[in-house]
Amino acid sequence: xxxxxxxxxxxxxxxxxxxxxxxxxxxxxxxxxxxxxxxxxxxxxxxxxxxxxxxxxxxxxxxxxxxxxxxxxxxxxxxxxxxxxxxxxxxxxxxxxxxxxxxxxxxxxxxxxxxxxxxxxxxxxxxxxxxxxxxxxxxxxxxxxxxxxxxxxxxxxxxxxxxxxxxxxxxxxxxxxxxxxxxxxxxxxxxxxxxxxxxxxxxxxxxxxxxxxxxxxxxxxxxxxxxxxxxxxxxxxxxxxxxxxxxxxxxxxxxxxxxxxxxxxxxxxxxxxxxxxxxxxxxxxxxxxxxxxxxxxxxxxxxxxxxxxxxxxxxxxxxxxxxxxxxxxxxxxxxxxxxxxxxxxxxxxxxxxxxxxxxxxxxxxxxxxxxxxxxxxxxxxxxxxxxxxxxxxxxxxxxxxxxxxxxxxxxxxxxxxxxxxxxxxxxxxxxxxxxxxxxxxxxxxxxxxxxxxxxxxxxxxxxxxxxxxxxxxxxxxxxxxxxxxxxxxxxxxxxxxxxxxxxxxxxxxxxxxxxxxxxxxxxxxxxxxxxxxxxxxxxxxxxxxxxxxxxxxxxxxxxxxxxxxxxxxxxxxxxx
Amino acid sequence: xxxxxxxxxxxxxxxxxxxxxxxxxxxxxxxxxxxxxxxxxxxxxxxxxxxxxxxxxxxxxxxxxxxxxxxxxxxxxxxxxxxxxxxxxxxxxxxxxxxxxxxxxxxxxxxxxxxxxxxxxxxxxxxxxxxxxxxxxxxxxxxxxxxxxxxxxxxxxxxxxxxxxxxxxxxxxxxxxxxxxxxxxxxxxxxxxxxxxxxxxxxxxxxxxxxxxxxxxxxxxxxxxxxxxxxxxxxx
Numbered sequence: 184x185x186x187x188x189x190x191x192x193x194x195x196x197x198x199x200x201x202x203x204x205x206x207x208x209x210x211x212x213x214x215x216x217x218x219x220x221x222x223x224x225x226x227x228x229x230x231x232x233x234x235x236x237x238x239x240x241x242x243x244x245x246x247x248x249x250x251x252x253x254x255x256x257x258x259x260x261x262x263x264x265x266x267x268x269x270x271x272x273x274x275x276x277x278x279x280x281x282x283x284x285x286x287x288x289x290x291x292x293x294x295x296x297x298x299x300x301x302x303x304x305x306x307x308x309x310x311x312x313x314x315x316x317x318x319x320x321x322x323x324x325x326x327x328x329x330x331x332x333x334x335x336x337x338x339x340x341x342x343x344x345x346x347x348x349x350x351x352x353x354x355x356x357x358x359x360x361x362x363x364x365x366x367x368x369x370x371x372x373x374x375x376x377x378x379x380x381x382x383x384x385x386x387x388x389x390x391x392x393x394x395x396x397x398x399x400x401x402x403x404x405x406x407x408x409x410x411x412x413x414x415x416x417x418x419x420x421x422x423x424x425x426x427x428x429x430x431x432x433x434x435x436x437x438x439x440x441x442x443x444x445x446x447x448x449x450x451x452x453x454x455x456x457x458x459x460x461x462x463x464x465x466x467x468x469x470x471x472x473x474x475x476x477x478x479x480x481x482x483x484x485x486x487x488x489x490x491x492x493x494x495x496x497x498x499x500x501x502x503x504x505x506x507x508x509x510x511x512x513x514x515x516x517x518x519x520x521x522x523x524x525x526x527x528x529x530x531x532x533x534x535x536x537x538x539x540x541x542x543x544x545x546x547x548x549x550x551x552x553x554x555x556x557x558x559x560x561x562x563x564x565x566x567x568x569x570x571x572x573x574x575x576x577x578x579x580x581x582x583x584x585x586x587x588x589x590x591x592x593x594x595x596x597x598x599x600x601x602x603x604x605x606x607x608x609x610x611x612x613x614x615x616x617x618x619x620x621x622x623x624x625x626x627x628x629x630x631x632x633x634x635x636x637x638x639x640x641x642x643x644x645x646x647x648x649x650x651x652x653x654x655x656x657x658x659x660x661x662x663x664x665x666x667x668x669x670x671x672x673x674x675x676x677x678x679x680x681x682x683x684x685x686x687x688x689x690x691x692x693x694x695x696x697x698x699x700x701x702x703x704x705x706x707x708x709x710x711x712x713x714x715x716x717x718x719x720x721x722x723x724x725x726x727x728x729x730x731x732x733x734x735x736x737x738x739x740x741x742x743x744x745x746x747x748x749x750x751x752x753x754x755x756x757x758x759x
Numbered sequence: 760x761x762x763x764x765x766x767x768x769x770x771x772x773x774x775x776x777x778x779x780x781x782x783x784x785x786x787x788x789x790x791x792x793x794x795x796x797x798x799x800x801x802x803x804x805x806x807x808x809x810x811x812x813x814x815x816x817x818x819x820x821x822x823x824x825x826x827x828x829x830x831x832x833x834x835x836x837x838x839x840x841x842x843x844x845x846x847x848x849x850x851x852x853x854x855x856x857x858x859x860x861x862x863x864x865x866x867x868x869x870x871x872x873x874x875x876x877x878x879x880x881x882x883x884x885x886x887x888x889x890x891x892x893x894x895x896x897x898x899x900x901x902x903x904x905x906x907x908x909x910x911x912x913x914x915x916x917x918x919x920x921x922x923x924x925x926x927x928x929x930x931x932x933x934x935x936x937x938x939x940x941x942x943x944x945x946x947x948x949x950x951x952x953x954x955x956x957x958x959x960x961x962x963x964x965x966x967x968x969x970x971x972x973x974x975x976x977x978x979x980x981x982x983x984x985x986x987x988x989x990x991x992x993x994x995x
Contacts, residue, residue: 584843588861591861592771
């Protein structure tokens with residue numbers, strides 16, 4: 184079901200991506216053959232302060248000027264560019280605007296007439312007022328006559344704090360309406376992703392704080408939050424007219440968010456799969472990412488590599504998990520899809536590819552999370568069920584009915600003894616109810632509960648049953664009612680007629696606590712160890728392990744039981 | 760009357776014994792108490808016992824296997840148990856009564872009434888007779904039985920589809936009929952017939968009556984039982 188959805192989504196996305204690339208191909212300037220209504224090579228001259236230059240005059244000879252394409256414009260310079268364009272009205276379907284995307288202040292002229300003023304061109308950082316990055320300049324209809332036209336611009340680029348690979352992004356005549364609809368298409372898609380990620384981030388914060396403090400929920404929430412931040416800052420170029428001196432800051436911001444999101448991805452799987460050596464793995468991955476950041480790649484390339492690295496490490500972790508648990512094959516497929524998307528679409532860090540890949544990954548993470556939540560829920564329900572079942576076993580009809588039969592006799596024959604019996608019985612029930620609801624209790628309390636049960640049984644069978652405790656029991660905490668359950672079991676499975684001994688041995692060596700409980704076997708009625716009692720103990724131990732592991736270091740609990748020379752031996756170990 | 764009580768809790772054992780003596784005080788009683796069915800086994804094998812009052816752990820299969828072996832014996836068994844939810848199953852195998860714990864004097868009196876008044880029938884749906892054949896306990900479905908014939912202290916069970924074969928039951932015919940439902944009729948001093956297998960009532964000269972069964976066998980009908988048989992067949 185989910186897989187089909189993904190397939191449909193991919194199909195839709197591939198259609199969308201065709202649109203977007205159509206846009207990119209048209210917008211990115213081509214500078215080969217002389218085609219009407221397109222700029223070809225332009226001529227450039229650096230303006231030296233010593234001599235003035237008639238940059239915009241048609242008569243100025245620019246034949247000997249250096250020839251460049253727009254993406255080669257120099258940094259930290261004051262210069263003039265001139266470009267000649269052939270206008271063919273018959274091919275120009277609608278009114279055209281000039282789309283300029285660059286890091287610099289500029290003033291542009293169309294046939295010696297000023298058409299655009301962006302910031303204030305200066306001769307140094309002191310007298311230059313930085314312009315905004317992307318400008319759309321309307322060229323009046325009557326300027327666009329058939330024939331050769333001169334577009335000239337005076338540009339200064341002094342507000343660049345860092346050397347960039349290129350600062351001229353786009354310089355072309357566009358159809359303004361078409362451009363807007365294409366940008367809208369792209370924006371809608373990214374906006375959906377941003378919205379979805381933010382909602383997921385909020386939902387999982389709520390889940391983390393109000394439902395279950397599982398680390399992977401928190402990581403997922405942060406991952407969603409940072410991936411939406413990446414896209415918000417990416418999209419800033421469409422909705423925020425910031426001046427170009429902020430551009431490097433924006434790139435840095437995008438890169439930082441990418442770094443964080445890409446670190447969170449493998450971290451998520453480390454926690455989600457509860458793998459060991461989490462810290463080691465994470466440090467290793469972070470070191471890899473940091474060395475990537477220090478390399479001489481530009482921001483976009485570095486981001487792409489970061490994302491690729493994150494996907495690769497997620498792939499390795501998933502493969503590792505799939506190898507050991509035979510789960511998570513779907514994740515591998517989705518990660519491979521994202522990787523191939525990144526590899527086969529030959530554009531550098533493109534927010535469209537980015538959002539599709541991120542969306543796939545978010546889906547995969549979401550599926551693992553929901554699966555985990557459902558298993559957690561099942562486990563919790565099961566533990567709860569066993570807990571109530573055990574409680575019922577103590578207050579169940581059979582136990583109660585047997586006690587009541589006894590009470591009837593006592594009431595008729597020895598009413599004083601009846602009162603005594605009722606008080607012991609209610610004591611045990613009360614303590615059992617209190618203890619069953621806790622995660623852990625002191626061993627002394629557990630022993631008290633066992634003694635209460637033995638007291639009841641002593642009255643019922645007119646014997647003296649006793650629990651002999653050896654070892655230091657102070658300060659030892661155990662899951663509640665595990666010893667009690669075994670003692671109870673002993674009476675269900677045996678008719679203990681003679682005064683046999685119940686024994687508890689407590690040893691504590693190097694943080695390992697061992698409890699050995701020996702209960703007598705008189706006549707084995709049924710095989711022990713398949714019943715509800717042992718299931719209950721194992722559920723209790725698992726819960727104890729989880730609760731303690733969350734508070735401090737990991738804790739290992741183990742429980743085995745076996746028959747040994749007319750005793751049933753139950754061995755509990757707690758290793759912290 | 761020889762009664763055996765099996766109960767592992769001393770005070771409950773004391774109660775059962777006390778109440779039994781109180782209810783049956785007009786009878787000459789011999790009561791033997793055991794805490795364990797295994798301990799009682801020896802006594803049950805060597806003595807003629809009329810009634811077994813048994814507390815049985817009916818959790819799991821073992822309890823029921825043990826119960827079936829008691830039900831194949833010549834004495835009646837009354838279960839006294841906290842496992843009230845097992846009563847229906849116990850009745851199916853042929854216990855005379857099932858007394859759920861905790862029990863009162865009144866409830867135990869009712870159970871003993873079933874021993875004393877042999878005309879009372881089992882209304883709780885006995886579906887099987889437990890028998891012991893070659894040392895193995897088997898269950899015979901009541902629907903498979905055509906008739907039961909008295910044989911001294913024992914009974915011979917005749918099956919519908921095995922005409923030549925009879926099965927010996929250790930209970931006498933009076934005890935067996937107490938366990939059987941209404942469609943089993945005592946038609947003769949020595950015969951109990953499954954009325955579902957009757958083909959027709961034959962009247963022979965000299966006021967001699969007999970029942971022709973589906974298996975073509977003819978079972979004599981006692982002179983005093985004739986009216987009962989006729990009434991039963993007409994009401995059907």
